[in-house]
Amino acid sequence: xxxxxxxxxxxxxxxxxxxxxGVVALxxxxxxxxxxxxxxxxxxxxxxFLEQTTGWPINFSIIEVTGRSTYxxxxxxxxxxxxxxxxxxxxxxxxxxxxxxxMRVSSNTLMKLVGVSYVEVFRNVPVILQVFFWYAILTxxxxxxxxxxxxxMFFLSNRGLMMPAPAISGSDVLSLLGALIAxxxxxxxxxxxxxGLLRWAPAIGIVVLVFxxxxxxxxxxxxxxxxxxxxxxxxxxxxxMLKPELTALLIGLTLFGASYIGEIIRGGLxxxxxxxxxxxxxxxxxxxxxxxxxxxPLAFRAMLPSLTNQYIWLMKGTTVGIAVGYPDYFAxxxxxxxxxxxxxxxxxxxxxxxxxxNYSIGFLMNMLNDRIKLKGRS
Amino acid sequence: xxxxxxxxxxxxxxxxxxxxxxxxxxxxxxxxxLIFAVLIYLALEAFIGWAFxxxxxxxxxxxxxxxxxxxxxxxxxxxxxxxxFGLYPYEEQWRSTLACLSVITTIALSCLPRFWxxxxxxxxxxxGFATFVLLMRGGFAGLELVTSEKWGGLSxxxxxxxGVVVIGMPLAVLFALAxxxxxxxxxxxxxxxIDIVRSLPLLTLLFAAAVVVPLLVPDWxxxxxLMRVVIAFAIFFAAYQAEIIRAGLQSTSQGQxxxxxxxGMPYWSLVIDILLPQAFxxxxxxxxxxxxxxxxxxxxxTIIGFFEVMASGNAAIGTGEWGNxxxxxxxxxxxxxxxxxxxxxxxxxxLETRMRLGHA
Amino acid sequence: MHDAAISIRGLEKYYGDFHALKNIDLxxxxxxxxxxxxxxxxxxxxxxxCMNGLESYRSGTLNVLGLPVGDDxxxxxxxxxxxxxxxxxxxxxxxxTILENCVLPQIRALGRDRTAATDEAMDQLRKMHxxxxxxxxxxxxxxGQQQRVALARALALKPKIMLFxxxxxxxxxxxxxxxxxxxxxxxxxxxxxxxVTHEMGFARAVADRVxxxxxxxxxxxGTPEQMFSNPKHQISRDFMAVVNG
Numbered sequence: 001x002x003x004x005x006x007x008x009x010x011x012x013x014x015x016x017x018x019x020x021x022g023v024v025a026l027x028x029x030x031x032x033x034x035x036x037x038x039x040x041x042x043x044x045x046x047x048x049f050l051e052q053t054t055g056w057p058i059n060f061s062i063i064e065v066t067g068r069s070t071y072x073x074x075x076x077x078x079x080x081x082x083x084x085x086x087x088x089x090x091x092x093x094x095x096x097x098x099x100x101x102x103m104r105v106s107s108n109t110l111m112k113l114v115g116v117s118y119v120e121v122f123r124n125v126p127v128i129l130q131v132f133f134w135y136a137i138l139t140x141x142x143x144x145x146x147x148x149x150x151x152x153m154f155f156l157s158n159r160g161l162m163m164p165a166p167a168i169s170g171s172d173v174l175s176l177l178g179a180l181i182a183x184x185x186x187x188x189x190x191x192x193x194x195x196g197l198l199r200w201a202p203a204i205g206i207v208v209l210v211f212x213x214x215x216x217x218x219x220x221x222x223x224x225x226x227x228x229x230x231x232x233x234x235x236x237x238x239x240x241m242l243k244p245e246l247t248a249l250l251i252g253l254t255l256f257g258a259s260y261i262g263e264i265i266r267g268g269l270x271x272x273x274x275x276x277x278x279x280x281x282x283x284x285x286x287x288x289x290x291x292x293x294x295x296x297p298l299a300f301r302a303m304l305p306s307l308t309n310q311y312i313w314l315m316k317g318t319t320v321g322i323a324v325g326y327p328d329y330f331a332x333x334x335x336x337x338x339x340x341x342x343x344x345x346x347x348x349x350x351x352x353x354x355x356x357x358n359y360s361i362g363f364l365m366n367m368l369n370d371r372i373k374l375k376g377r378s
Numbered sequence: 379x380x381x382x383x384x385x386x387x388x389x390x391x392x393x394x395x396x397x398x399x400x401x402x403x404x405x406x407x408x409x410x411x412l413i414f415a416v417l418i419y420l421a422l423e424a425f426i427g428w429a430f431x432x433x434x435x436x437x438x439x440x441x442x443x444x445x446x447x448x449x450x451x452x453x454x455x456x457x458x459x460x461x462x463f464g465l466y467p468y469e470e471q472w473r474s475t476l477a478c479l480s481v482i483t484t485i486a487l488s489c490l491p492r493f494w495x496x497x498x499x500x501x502x503x504x505x506g507f508a509t510f511v512l513l514m515r516g517g518f519a520g521l522e523l524v525t526s527e528k529w530g531g532l533s534x535x536x537x538x539x540x541g542v543v544v545i546g547m548p549l550a551v552l553f554a555l556a557x558x559x560x561x562x563x564x565x566x567x568x569x570x571x572i573d574i575v576r577s578l579p580l581l582t583l584l585f586a587a588a589v590v591v592p593l594l595v596p597d598w599x600x601x602x603x604l605m606r607v608v609i610a611f612a613i614f615f616a617a618y619q620a621e622i623i624r625a626g627l628q629s630t631s632q633g634q635x636x637x638x639x640x641x642g643m644p645y646w647s648l649v650i651d652i653l654l655p656q657a658f659x660x661x662x663x664x665x666x667x668x669x670x671x672x673x674x675x676x677x678x679x680t681i682i683g684f685f686e687v688m689a690s691g692n693a694a695i696g697t698g699e700w701g702n703x704x705x706x707x708x709x710x711x712x713x714x715x716x717x718x719x720x721x722x723x724x725x726x727x728x729l730e731t732r733m734r735l736g737h738a
Numbered sequence: 739m740h741d742a743a744i745s746i747r748g749l750e751k752y753y754g755d756f757h758a759l760k761n762i763d764l765x766x767x768x769x770x771x772x773x774x775x776x777x778x779x780x781x782x783x784x785x786x787x788c789m790n791g792l793e794s795y796r797s798g799t800l801n802v803l804g805l806p807v808g809d810d811x812x813x814x815x816x817x818x819x820x821x822x823x824x825x826x827x828x829x830x831x832x833x834x835t836i837l838e839n840c841v842l843p844q845i846r847a848l849g850r851d852r853t854a855a856t857d858e859a860m861d862q863l864r865k866m867h868x869x870x871x872x873x874x875x876x877x878x879x880x881x882g883q884q885q886r887v888a889l890a891r892a893l894a895l896k897p898k899i900m901l902f903x904x905x906x907x908x909x910x911x912x913x914x915x916x917x918x919x920x921x922x923x924x925x926x927x928x929x930x931x932x933x934v935t936h937e938m939g940f941a942r943a944v945a946d947r948v949x950x951x952x953x954x955x956x957x958x959x960g961t962p963e964q965m966f967s968n969p970k971h972q973i974s975r976d977f978m979a980v981v982n983g
Contacts, residue, residue: 008809008810008811009809011811012560012561015561015564016561016562016563016564019561019563019564019567020563023567030594030595033594033595033596034593034594037592037593037594038593041593107403107407108407108410108411108414109411110410110411110414110415110418111410111414113418114414114418120720121716124674124715124716124719124720124723125674125712125715125716125719126674126675126677126688126715127674128677128678128680128681128688129677129688129708129711129712129715132688132692132708133704133705133708133712136695136704136705136708137704137705140702140704312577316578316579316580317579319579319581319582320581320678320681322581322681323680323681330579330581330582330585334585337589343589343590343593344590344593347586347590350582351578351582354577354578354579354582355574355577355578358577359577631827631829633825633827633828633829634829634831634832636792636825636829637823637825637829637830637831637888638831638843639792639818640790640792640818640821640822640823640825640892641818641822641823641843641847641891641892641895642815642818642819642843642847642848642895643842643843643846643847644846644847647842647846651842651846652831655833656832656833659833
């Protein structure tokens with residue numbers, strides 16, 4: 001009998017079975033305790049609350065949100081806020097990072113020095129501290145009455161940066177984005193079937209059409225095409241305002257992210273085997289040609305995985321926005337939990353939202369990676 | 379004629395040539411050099427002027443801290459203790475200092491190869507951490523009891539970091555071994571768990587630990603908020619570190635496992651004596667990198683409401699008399715982090731170079 | 739007739755659908771030296787690795803020193819403590835000194851105390867003519883030296899059977915003889931040996947029996963003289979022709 005217990009196969013099956021049972025037991029007990037605690041505190045369960053109105057406003061959103069919006073709408077606004085600051089950060093940080101990388105691989109010693117100093121300073125200070133810093137500076141700007149201004153159209157004050165803007169609303173911007181995505185999709189799908197003008201004309205046409213429609217429709221009468229900010233009393237009216245919360249978060253994340261992305265790009269550029277560059281030189285390519293045809297493409301392939309990780313990390317980093325009052329997805333979920341008490345459901349939505357964002361980025365980058373991958377036996 | 383060596387062309391060596399190559403090699407190179415030289419000079423002049431020459435250092439000169447003067451470092455003298463120790467009782471702050479020093483010593487000693495054994499390192503860290511907690515908490519041998527609610531500032535940051543490492547490292551080993559297990563159910567479950575944890579923002583996990591876990595767990599298991607958050611942070615750390623260890627384990631050749639098994643060595647010995655020491659040594663640079671990231675991430679807990687160094691910094695600025703000295707305080711905080719983070723990452727880079735060239 | 743040291747009957751092994759070992763019948767008597775040879779993929783390594791439980795099998799019986807090597811982990815543990823193995827790739831522990839490589843297994847597997855283990859280890863290392871290298875690390879030694887250390891490490895456990903899985907295949911030619919020499923000494927000292935190798939000189943010198951495997955089966959077996967001068971099967975003849983150059 002003891003032979004059976006000593007048998008390897010039995011032990012393996014028993015161990016695995018026991019483990020599964022343990023996990024299931026844990027989950028079940030958590031559910032039970034959770035349900036009883038929630039009932040004790042009189043909190044509701046279920047996702048029905050999503051259709052209730054929140055009763056509280058948020059200080060920034062792309063789509064229109066008021067105290068009478070539903071939880072669903074407010075959460076969606078939060079998600080959009082996260083994506084807004086996230087994607088802007090990715091774009092700006094990549095551009096800046098590219099600049100830094102080029103500075104660091106150049107032969108000019110002073111440029112290299114500036115590049116290295118930048119990276120060491122911005123990489124070694126926590127991002128939340130950097131965001132606090134910029135927020136403090138932006139909120140210590142003069143009040144709107146004494147705002148700095150450029151040609152009476154741009155105004156910088158402690159309420160933010162006001163700029164003239166076309167008179168379209170946040171929903172219009174989303175429609176525009178949708179048009180861009182549709183155009184991009186069309187270009188992608190038609191890449192092998194059509195070419196040249198037949199591809200580009202419809203794509204550009206869609207975007208222009210949607211832009212014009214949003215520009216000319218849905219506006220209150222006697223507002224012009226472009227709205228320019230004007231000081232009325234204590235605040236500005238009109239135009240678009242870049243609030244200090246968003247700005248500080250954007251600046252902080254961009255400068256921090258650029259230092260990492262710069263290093264990744266630099267690593268990619270340096271990883272290109274010298275032999276290949278010398279081969280290009282031997283073939284008579286100019287320095288510019290070597291860079292464009294050999295170095296950059298190979299470097300790009302090498303850095304893509306690290307870049308993907310960094311992008312995902314930066315996306316997750318937007319959660320520090322709550323520290324300066326930017327209503328990102330996390331901030332909204334956290335306030336909702338406070339106000340509605342629907343902790344479990346909201347937490348699930350929170351985690352689900354981020355997992356979704358991460359996998360989307362990973363998916364897109366992997367698609368890119370597969371397309372440009374060096375084909376071979378590796 | 380053939381044997382006469384020609385002199386090198388003029389200007390190919392010597393200081394003039396060095397300058398030319400590095401700063402003036404082409405026309406746009408020269409242009410950049412001049413522009414950057416001017417920019418750097420201006421920036422340095424402004425910075426040194428602000429931070430040193432025109433700065434006010436002592437509190438009694440506070441009245442000189444106007445808008446146009448230099449940095450008002452007096453705020454550090456006035457609020458420095460708040461930033462470093464939070465609300466810890468004034469007379470007992472020497473204990474706080476000693477406690478922080480004990481952890482810093484632990485970190486420094488961990489960098490010496492002498493301590494790199496599977497026995498010494500854990501003992502070192504547990505000893506360092508225990509010393510910290512005992513000194514801070516007190517309640518024995520004449521030391522006044524100071525519970526964790528009063529711990530704050532830099533000492534709270536250090537506590538969180540060392541707690542995360544002491545709890546997270548063994549967890550990471552556990553996760554890594556579980557993920558490598560030959561039992562598919564265990565390997566896949568842990569793999570799934572690690573992937574989920576790694577795809578979430580740290581703040582989400584800490585928030586869940588602070589707010590959600592109390593709902594899901596019976597009363598007797600609750601612990602206090604600080605403990606829950608440190609444990610959640612440790613799990614996050616362990617998920618990342620587990621992947622590093624796993625990579626290290628994979629790079630040790632399979633032949634050694636077979637040899638150990640054939641020699642009749644028990645599984646625990648295989649892991650502790652053979653696999654782990656090699657895995658850790660191989661992945662030391664990545665591990666140090668992970669530690670550096672964790673130091674920076676401790677700042678996130680300020681959002682959860684802990685009075686660590688970021689929060690104490692903000693409190694030091696406050697809205698009262700020092701309300702305009704936010705730059706000085708933030709620079710001071712940045713310097714504190716910079717010293718730890720830059721120091722450790724330099725060490726990690728040095729170690730990596732050494733390991734690439736030969737034995738550590 | 740005393741019990742055979744190793745006794746195999748009707749052993750069948752599969753890797754998925756691949757039939758790796760087909761109906762193997764084999765007996766190795768005590769103090770015998772058995773050499774297993776054959777072309778690659780014939781299952782020689784698989785067979786020898788079954789003997790100390792590194793590989794499992796589907797059916798048949800496999801008894802080592804009277805103990806049934808099968809599913810029972812406790813039995814396999816006992817077997818491994820009495821059966822030593824030397825691998826093609828030496829598999830020394832790179833982060834330990836040579837001496838520690840030989841001492842640690844004794845402490846962990848057999849529970850010996852450190853002093854006794856150290857004495858035994860030094861003894862074996864000297865016999866393998868690598869006693870002077872005790873404080874060095876594996877990557878400071880040549881391949882031949884490393885393999886001899888691996889042998890010393892295994893012998894320090896005082897096994898009753900030694901298994902060799904192509905011990906010289908990874909060595910540079912000039913080092914093969916130094917390893918084969920110590921193996922021959924071992925054979926002459928009446929150790930029970932099973933050795934998978936291509937080195938026919940070794941087989942001729944000390945093997946009591948030679949078996950030839952191909953495609954998972956034992957094709958032929960006999961004394962070295964029989965196998966080398968008068969192989970019966972075509973496969974054996976082809977193999978010997980290639981091996982003997």
